[in-house]
Amino acid sequence: MTATLLDGKALAKELQAELAGEVRKFTTQSGVTPTLAAVLVGNNPASEAYVKNKRLACERVGMASQLHRLAESVSEVELLELVAQLNRDPAVHGILVQLPLPKQINGERVLDAVTPLKDVDAFHPENVGLLMQGRPRYLPCTPSGVVQILSRGGIEIPGRHVVILGRSDIVGKPMAMMLVQRGPLADATVTVCHSRTKELSTITKQADILIVAIGQPRFVTAEMVKPGATVIDVGINRVDDKLVGDVDFDGVKEVAGKLTPVPGGVGPLTVTMLMFNTLTAARLQSQG
Numbered sequence: 001m002t003a004t005l006l007d008g009k010a011l012a013k014e015l016q017a018e019l020a021g022e023v024r025k026f027t028t029q030s031g032v033t034p035t036l037a038a039v040l041v042g043n044n045p046a047s048e049a050y051v052k053n054k055r056l057a058c059e060r061v062g063m064a065s066q067l068h069r070l071a072e073s074v075s076e077v078e079l080l081e082l083v084a085q086l087n088r089d090p091a092v093h094g095i096l097v098q099l100p101l102p103k104q105i106n107g108e109r110v111l112d113a114v115t116p117l118k119d120v121d122a123f124h125p126e127n128v129g130l131l132m133q134g135r136p137r138y139l140p141c142t143p144s145g146v147v148q149i150l151s152r153g154g155i156e157i158p159g160r161h162v163v164i165l166g167r168s169d170i171v172g173k174p175m176a177m178m179l180v181q182r183g184p185l186a187d188a189t190v191t192v193c194h195s196r197t198k199e200l201s202t203i204t205k206q207a208d209i210l211i212v213a214i215g216q217p218r219f220v221t222a223e224m225v226k227p228g229a230t231v232i233d234v235g236i237n238r239v240d241d242k243l244v245g246d247v248d249f250d251g252v253k254e255v256a257g258k259l260t261p262v263p264g265g266v267g268p269l270t271v272t273m274l275m276f277n278t279l280t281a282a283r284l285q286s287q288g
Contacts, residue, residue, distance in 0.1 A: 003231070003252070003259035006153045008145070012268035015148065016061050019275055023062040026283065034282035035064040036094040036120065036274070037086050041079065041105070042072035047098045054096065057271045063278060066092065076105045080113055087115045093285055094120035094278040117284060120277035122174070131174060134181045137284070138277040143175040145269025146211060146232050147185050153258060155209065155230050158187035163207035165220070165246070167194045171213040171234055200224070212246040222251035230258040234266050 027033050036058055038051050051067065058065040068082060079101075086095050095118045101107045111119075116126040122140040130136050139147075150157055162179050166172035172192060179188040193203055204210055204224040212220050213234035225231060235246025245262030253259055260266055 002254060003256040005253075006149050006230075006232075006258055006260045006265065008149060008260060008265040009268045011149060011152055012272045014152075015269075015272050016057065016275065019272070019279065020061045023279055026279065027062065030282075030286050032282055032286050033062075033064045034093050034278050035066065035091055036096060036278045037066040037068060037089075037092045038096045038098060039068045039070065039079070039082060039086075040098050041070045041074055041101055044100070047100075051098055053271050054274060057275055058278075061275050061279075063275065072102055074102070074105075076109070079105060079110055083110060083113045087113075087118060090285075092118065093282040094118055094274075096121060096274070118281060120274060120281050122277070123169070128169075128174070131177050138280060139178065139273065140170070140174040141273040141277065142171050142213075142234060142266060142270045143178050144273040144276075145266055146175060146234065147178060148269055148273070149232065149260060149266065150209065150230070151185050153230075155258065157185055157209070160188050160208040161191070161206055162188040162209045162211065163191045163193060163204050164211045164213070165193050165200075165204070166213035166215075166234075167192055168213065175211060175213075214246050216246055217244050218246070218248040220247040220252060222248065222255045225252055225255045227255055228257040229255075231256045231260070232266065233260050233262050236262055236267065 038054060040047060040051050055065045086092050095114045097110055111123045114124060116124045119127050120138055122138040127137050164172050164175055176190045176192050179186050179190050191203060193200055201224045205226045207226060207229055209230045211232045215235055217237035217239050231247055231252055233245035233247040237244050243263050
C-alpha cells in the first residue's frame with residue numbers, strides 16, 4: 001500500500017481563491033482593505049522568506065501588507081514602541097511579529113504587547129484562553145491549516161484517536177485544544193506525546209490520525225505508524241541542503257493511508273489561514 005498524498009499547496013490555492021472573493025465582498029461593502037503589518041527584526045534568511053510568502057499571499061487575496069524592518073541590534077523598548085504604534089493605527093488590522101527574535105529581546109513580552117484584536121497569529125493569552133473555552137476569536141494558523149487538510153481531504157475527525165507528537169505553544173498545545181472541542185471538525189480523542197513520553201511507538205501505532213511537530217528530521221518511521229493511518233507532518237528541517245519533515249517519508253508512505261509531503265504539505269496552509277484571520281480581524285474592527 002502506498003499512501004495518498006495530501007497536497008497542501010493545491011489546497012492553499014483553492015482556499016485563497018475562495019478568500020479573495022470574501023475580501024472583495026468585504027472591501028466593496030465596507031470601503032476597508034484588510035491590512036497585515038509584519039515586523040521583521042534582523043536578516044534571518046528563513047524569516048525573510050516567510051515574510052515574503054505572507055506578502056505575496058496578501059497580494060493574491062486582495063489584502064494590503066506592510067513590512068517594518070528593524071536592525072538586529074534593536075532594543076526591546078524600540079520594538080515595543082513600534083508594536084504600540086501599530087496597535088493604535090486604525091489602518092492596520094493584523095500584526096505579525098516574525099520569530100525568532102534576537103536574544104536581547106523577550107519574545108513573550110513582545111507577543112503579549114500585540115493587542116488581542118490584532119493578534120492574527122493567535123498567540124496572545126486572551127486568544128489562547130478563548131480557544132480553550134471553545135469560543136475562539138482567531139484559530140492558530142498551523143493547527144487551523146491541519147484541520148483544513150483533514151476536512152478537505154475527506155478524513156473524518158469525530159471519534160478518531162488523534163496522537164500529536166510535540167507540545168509547543170505554536171502547534172502541539174493549540175492543536176490538541178482545537179480537536180477536543182465539540183463539532184464536526186473536532187470531537188476527537190486526543191493524546192499528546194512529548195520528550196518524556198514512555199513507549200512512544202506503542203502510542204503512535206494506536207493513532208488513526210498522527211500529527212507530528214517536533215523538529216526532528218525523519219523521526220517517525222514506518223514501524224511507528226498504524227497501517228492505513230493519516231499522517232500529518234508539520235516539521236520542516238534542512239538536511240544536506242534538502243528540506244525534510246519530521247516523518248521518514250519514504251518509509252511511512254508504504255504504511256500510511258494518507259500523508260502530507262514536505263515541502264508542499266502543511267506549510268502553504270499556515271500562510272493561508274493567517275490571511276483568513278486577517279480578514280476576520282478587519283471585520284471585527286470595522287464593527288467597532
